[in-house]
Amino acid sequence: MPYKQKQALTEETGMKCLLSLMVNFITLSAAFPPDRKDKNEENNQLAQAYLNQFYSLEIEGSHFVQSKNRSLFDGKLREMQAFFGLTVTGKLDSDTLAIMKVPRCGVPDVGQYGYTLPGWRKYSLTYRIMNYTPDMTPADVDEAIQKALQVWSKVTPLTFTRISKGVADIMIAFRTGGKACSEGSDFFEDHRELTYLPINCLSVHGWCPRHFDGPLGVLGHAFPPGLGLGGDTHFDEDETWIAKDGEGFNLFLVAAHEFGHSLGLSHSNDQTALMFPNYISLDPSKYPLSQDDIDGIQSIYGSPPKVTTKPSGNSEPHACDPTLTFDAITTFRREVMFFKGRHLWRVYSDIAGAEFEFIDSFWPSLPADLQAAYESPRDELLVFKDENFWVIRGYSVLPGYPKSIHTLGFPRRVKKIDAAVCDHDTRKTFFFVGIWCWRYDEMAQAMDRGFPQRIIKCFPGIRLRVDAVFQHNGFLYFFHGSRQFEYDMKAKNITQVIKTNSWFLCNEPLNASFNVSVKGKANSIGTVILHHKRLSLLTFSIVHVLTKTYN
Structure with a gap:
């Protein structure tokens, strides 16, 4: 083949290949447009x-x-x-x-923030507002910060005091931009006296390891309790901050979240929690904390104390009042506790007399007028009121309480517990509700089958409603009104009936008719009370006859 003809054929073949490649490229370009890539x-x-x-x-x-x-x-x-x-x-x-x-908090969801951090080693904390956003009036900023801190002080013993000079535990500032400030900044000397934010970035300690990213994205961040930056809280000034309704981010909600970190909380995956990392617009007038938030913060600092005011008039019970009744009674380690209204008496087995205290001086979060209490084999104290119960270990109410009594296995028709006692020999707890008795297995953590039963069937002789009960030296002591009934668990009978306040060693003599010794076969409370009435009637009849004869 001549050379020119061969060359022309080669060029024609090359053009076909190039055309084919161009067609393929156009096809691929159409399938994957540049903007999608x-x-x-x-x-x-x-x-x-x-x-x-x-x-x-x-x-x-x-x-x-x-x-x-x-x-x-x-x-x-x-x-x-x-x-x-x-x-x-x-x-x-x-x-x-x-x-x-979604706009969110700048604190990581993992790492050191993946769990509850140690809190402050004190309850009285200070805070200082370093500067203000021009989006809101200073008064509105002050109010939002104060209310955000109150969210946490309402459920803990923490108190927050504002200072205007010096270094506070929680330093609060509005920052902007992606660069951290240094002490060489022209404005550094005046940082702590600023009213509004005139500079590109601000850090109250001169340098902050976290940066903001402009509008949207990260709204704020805070540091856990500690020295230096510990507790400090920063807000992104590139955001639009609002006090109430409008376009922007509510400062109160964001601040309350960030202060949770300042106090030691991590992020929660509960979407109803304030500590959920993403911004969720809530009604600021409503209480923003979920139970998850409360449980978390109280696991660090405990529950808030209640203000104790000593009652006036006749509201304070007297140990030697012959008509004294009790709300609940329980043993607790080597003592017996008698609850009445807002008070309790503590009686020790090896110490004469009784100590009289306010309940909230030991457990500030407990309500007054408790209805039942008992000591469990786990060295815990369980106290009851209405449909709720609390668990106490040592002198601390465990976090997560109160819980519903129905979690113990009671049906919904049960609205309160009258009395409770744990038999530490069998590790069975008896709950008394009206004329009925439930039995709870402390080891299996469940109600025993075959219950409830009538109280008279479980404890022959106990026919009346039980106000309180506890176990001591192998006996059960049932309380009804101003009387208590000593009950022999083995013999299944009442051994004696005495006044409720016999444990307080009152000096005034007790009516002998109430010191009834019952021996032999099983007797009932009703029988003993009838005996007392007959004795009173006989005494009255004798007096009446003698008076008539004398006249």
Whole structure:
């Protein structure tokens, strides 16, 4: 073949190949438009930055496409999806992206914040507002901060005092921009006297390791209790802050969340909790704390104390009052506690006399007028009022209480417990409700089958409603009105009937007709009371006859 003809054929073949490549390129370009590719890259970068900041991904640049980094990325993505209750796929789907784009707190969801941190070692804390946002009046900012702190002081023993000079436990500032300030800043010397924020960035200690990202995104951050930055709270000035309704973010809600971190709380995955990381617009007039928030903060600081005011007049009970009755009685280690209204008496087995105290001087969160109490084999005290009960260990009410009595296995028709006692020999607890008796297995943590039964069947001779009961030296002591009935568990009978306040060693003599010794076969409370009435009637008849004869 001539050379020119061969060359022309080669050029024609090359043109066909080039044309084919161009057609394929156009087809591929149509299938994957540039804007979609750019969008995927943008979403990947958003996800990487989000996981770096809040889930400790720690991958630099866009190198997560490598197999090892991709595996880390997918793992952290699953962790984030599980935290927010999403379908755990490890894939960057639309639901996951939507969560990542919601404005939120700048504190990580994992790491040292993955659990409740140690709190402050004191209850009296100070705070200082370093500067103000121009979005709100200073008075509105002051009010929002004060109310946000009160959210936590209402459920704890914490108190917050504002100071205007010096370093407070919680330093509060509005910051802006992505750079931290240094002491070389032109405005540093005046930072602590600023009213509004005139500079690009502000940190009350001169430098802050966390940065803000402009409008939306991160709204604020805070540091856990401790020295230096510990407790400090910063808000992003690039956001629009509001006091009530309107376009923007409610400062009160964001501040209350951030102060939770200042006090030692981590983020919660409970979407009803204030400590949920994403901003949720709530009605500021309503109480923002969920039970999850309350349980968390009280696990660090305990419950709030109640203001004790000594009652006046005849409201204070007297130990030697012959008509004295009790709300509840229980043993507690080596003492017996008698509850009445807002008070209790403590009687020790090896000490004469009784100590008279306010209930809230020991347990500030307990209500007055308790209705039942008993000591469990786990060295815990359980106290009851209406449909609620509390568990006390040592001298602390356990977090998470009160709980409903129905969690113990009572049917819904039971609205309160009259009395309770644990037989420490059998580790069975008896609950008394009206004329009925339930039995609870402390080891199995469940009600025994075959109950309730009538009290008279479980304890022959006990025919009346039980106000209180406790166990002492192998006997049960049932209280009804101003009398108590000593009951022999083995013999199944009443051994004696005495006044309720016999434990207090009162000096005034007791009516002998109430010191009735009962021996032999089983007797009932009703029988003993009838005996007392007959004795009184006989005495009255004799006196009447003698008077008539004398006249």
